[in-house]
Amino acid sequence: MKKLFATLLIGLYLMRxxxxxxxxxxxxxxxxxxxxxxxxxxxxxxxGIVSLPPESVADLAAxxxxxRCELCDALCDRTATLSRVFFNxxxxxxxxxxxxxxxxxxxxxxxSEYAACGDCERCMDACPTGVPLKRIVELMDRMTxxxx
Amino acid sequence: xxxxxxxxxRGLAGSMAxxxxxQAGAEVTVAARAYGRTALCxxxxxxxxxxxxxxxxxxxxxxxRLLQRNARHPYGRFADPVGAIDEAVRLFLDATGDLxxxxxxxxxxxxxxxxxxxxxxxxxxxxxxxxxxxRPSDGEALGIVAFDDYPxxxxxxxxxxxxxxxxxxxxxxxxxxxxxxxxxxxxxxAHPVQAARLLEDDTVLTLVAERLKRALDGTRxxxxxxxxxxxxxxxxVAAKLEERLEVPVREAAAAQASLPGLRLINRLTQALAAAxxxxxxxxxxxxxxxEAGPLNCRLRDHSGQTQTLSxxxxxxxxGKFLGGGIVARNRRFxxxxxxxxxxxxxxxxxxVFMGRLTDVDFALPQRFARVGVSTDExxxxxxxKGHGLHPRLFAAGQLLADFDPFMDGCAExxxxxxxxxxxxSAALAAEEVTA
Numbered sequence: 001m002k003k004l005f006a007t008l009l010i011g012l013y014l015m016r017x018x019x020x021x022x023x024x025x026x027x028x029x030x031x032x033x034x035x036x037x038x039x040x041x042x043x044x045x046x047x048g049i050v051s052l053p054p055e056s057v058a059d060l061a062a063x064x065x066x067x068r069c070e071l072c073d074a075l076c077d078r079t080a081t082l083s084r085v086f087f088n089x090x091x092x093x094x095x096x097x098x099x100x101x102x103x104x105x106x107x108x109x110x111x112s113e114y115a116a117c118g119d120c121e122r123c124m125d126a127c128p129t130g131v132p133l134k135r136i137v138e139l140m141d142r143m144t145x146x147x148x
Numbered sequence: 149x150x151x152x153x154x155x156x157x158r159g160l161a162g163s164m165a166x167x168x169x170x171q172a173g174a175e176v177t178v179a180a181r182a183y184g185r186t187a188l189c190x191x192x193x194x195x196x197x198x199x200x201x202x203x204x205x206x207x208x209x210x211x212x213r214l215l216q217r218n219a220r221h222p223y224g225r226f227a228d229p230v231g232a233i234d235e236a237v238r239l240f241l242d243a244t245g246d247l248x249x250x251x252x253x254x255x256x257x258x259x260x261x262x263x264x265x266x267x268x269x270x271x272x273x274x275x276x277x278x279x280x281x282x283r284p285s286d287g288e289a290l291g292i293v294a295f296d297d298y299p300x301x302x303x304x305x306x307x308x309x310x311x312x313x314x315x316x317x318x319x320x321x322x323x324x325x326x327x328x329x330x331x332x333x334x335x336x337x338a339h340p341v342q343a344a345r346l347l348e349d350d351t352v353l354t355l356v357a358e359r360l361k362r363a364l365d366g367t368r369x370x371x372x373x374x375x376x377x378x379x380x381x382x383x384x385v386a387a388k389l390e391e392r393l394e395v396p397v398r399e400a401a402a403a404q405a406s407l408p409g410l411r412l413i414n415r416l417t418q419a420l421a422a423a424x425x426x427x428x429x430x431x432x433x434x435x436x437x438x439e440a441g442p443l444n445c446r447l448r449d450h451s452g453q454t455q456t457l458s459x460x461x462x463x464x465x466x467g468k469f470l471g472g473g474i475v476a477r478n479r480r481f482x483x484x485x486x487x488x489x490x491x492x493x494x495x496x497x498x499x500v501f502m503g504r505l506t507d508v509d510f511a512l513p514q515r516f517a518r519v520g521v522s523t524d525e526x527x528x529x530x531x532x533k534g535h536g537l538h539p540r541l542f543a544a545g546q547l548l549a550d551f552d553p554f555m556d557g558c559a560e561x562x563x564x565x566x567x568x569x570x571x572x573s574a575a576l577a578a579e580e581v582t583a
Contacts, residue, residue, distance in 0.1 A: 061477070067470070069188055071410075074341030083335055124450050128188055128470055130181045130431060134450065 056139050063136060065129035066094035072123035072133060078116070087113050090123035093136045111140055150175045151578020154445055154459035155571070156432055156485065157473070159184025160560055161545025162465035163416040164236060164567030165574065167243055169463070170423045172575035177457055178420060179447050181431040183413055185470045185546065189560065191408025192261060192271035192401060193248070195233055197557020204257030207233070207272060214558065220494065220550035222562050225525050225569065230254050233561060236568035237273065243419035247383060247411065249276050260313070261401035264376060266305035268313055269401050275408050277386045279373050279398035281313050289322040291369040291395070293360065295330045298337045301375035306400050326363040328356060340407040343377040347385050357392040368395055376402040381414060428457065435462065435485050437538045460578035461540040463570045464529070468546040474519060476502045481519055486541060489532045491522045491549045496532055513555045520549030527570035540577045544570035
């Protein structure tokens with residue numbers, strides 16, 4: 001009985017969707033105000049899933065170059081003085097947030113650690129594989145503008 | 149007017165090419181995005197591997213053996229490979245000053261360095277501060293210093309490396325382990341650089357020396373072996389400790405991703421500056437190679453700003469997969485800067501899945517490691533049909549094809565010799581253009 005009810009419900013929603021789509025072409029005021037991308041962004045932003053801007057997609061290949069040599073941590077002035085409890089070092093950026101689409105819910109909690117880095121680019125000058133570490137922070141900012 | 153040479157890459161090969169071109173009278177600029185692979189090396193300079201640990205060959209015999217096995221080896225570009233290596237090594241020793249002040253003798257077998265992972269590394273040159281294996285000292289225990297807050301170095305591994313070496317002869321070497329700490333906050337030091345930075349602080353050094361003196365309790369071991377962390381920018385840390393403890397102080401040889409590699413790259417950077425070589429930071433966005441006129445290289449820095457460098461000759465010393473000299477992506481190998489054809493055993497490698505060039509057995513030679521750019525006797529990059537890609541475009545170091553940096557034991561040797569060759573040839577080519 002339950003299965004029958006569920007199938008009917010799915011069928012009903014499908015018919016409604018098709019009817020609205022069909023009618024929407026004829027009657028513009030019935031159309032949804034949100035585009036598909038906008039609807040996706042609105043629905044998933046709370047979970048930290050957002051679409052990547054094209055310039056970030058181009059960056060992703062370079063961001064994946066981390067080989068965990070930890071030279072960036074080693075030559076970072078802040079890692080030298082701060083405990084890992086307070087600062088995880090630039091390598092965390094590359095190792096956790098660059099293999100695939102960053103896990104933003106996780107990334108957000110670490111964003112503040114890199115706020116004090118300022119214009120220092122020692123980590124990028126040290127990276128043998130040329131990972132643009134600072135651009136990962138920019139990417140995080142760009143993808144979570146309302147959750148700095 | 150002196151010719152202008154642009155060297156792309158600042159690892160060992162790039163630095164050697166720059167120094168050789170400068171020595172030949174060219175105006176040299178080095179363009180690099182970051183530290184090269186050299187910053188991750190162990191600091192030892194391998195020129196050619198011994199076929200078997202128990203059969204140490206002098207350099208000329210080892211090089212001959214490499215060439216007999218593989219006629220396309222980069223050493224084969226030289227009419228007299230050992231003479232070229234010898235000359236390149238002398239330039240290297242001049243540049244690095246007191247860091248590698250060994251009397252280099254091509255006729256002697258490789259030196260044996262016990263390393264921090266409990267094995268022995270063989271190399272023809274090593275930093276002067278590295279301990280070398282020798283006969284056991286009669287009855288006297290060697291001292292091994294271990295820092296409790298630097299867990300990367302283990303005294304028992306070090307002792308194992310020495311014991312394994314003496315296992316055949318039946319002789320034994322005794323050790324005394326001296327334990328101390330580097331920092332008072334109880335913070336664990338994850339990377340050798342952190343330990344080295346602390347030791348460069350005079351107060352920490354004094355404190356450590358005092359603690360060790362107490363632990364030595366009046367005894368004077370023939371050698372005191374430290375982890376390879378004695379100084380990042382000031383190589384005089386070992387000398388200072390030696391003076392305060394009144395005992396010869398040495399470091400264990402480093403494994404990879406080490407401090408001695410950084411020390412080497414720092415020293416090379418100093419040598420470049422001392423030779424009046426301009427160092428520009430940035431990634432190469434484009435290399436324009438017209439048949440006539442200067443070669444133009446567009447360089448993009450971290451902030452995205454670009455500048456154009458003009459030169460009469462260009463040396464590519466961009467490394468292999470780590471340095472970005474060769475990119476293997478989407479089942480395709482490519483050389484991103486000059487689009488030079490990549491070769492393996494005289495055949496072009498392009499649309500090949502990387503997995504087809506690897507072997508599951510980690511200890512076997514991996515064919516992908518031999519992929520690279522072919523060059524002629526002057527170090528000029530060759531095209532597919534064997535003629536020069538451009539008369540003023542040269543390549544050096546790990547970018548070259550047909551040698552295996554892991555199995556042949558000659559990664560740094562190839563960097564030195566081919567860097568020296570390419571730098572000299574580039575200077576000559578640039579001079580011809582300006583004349």
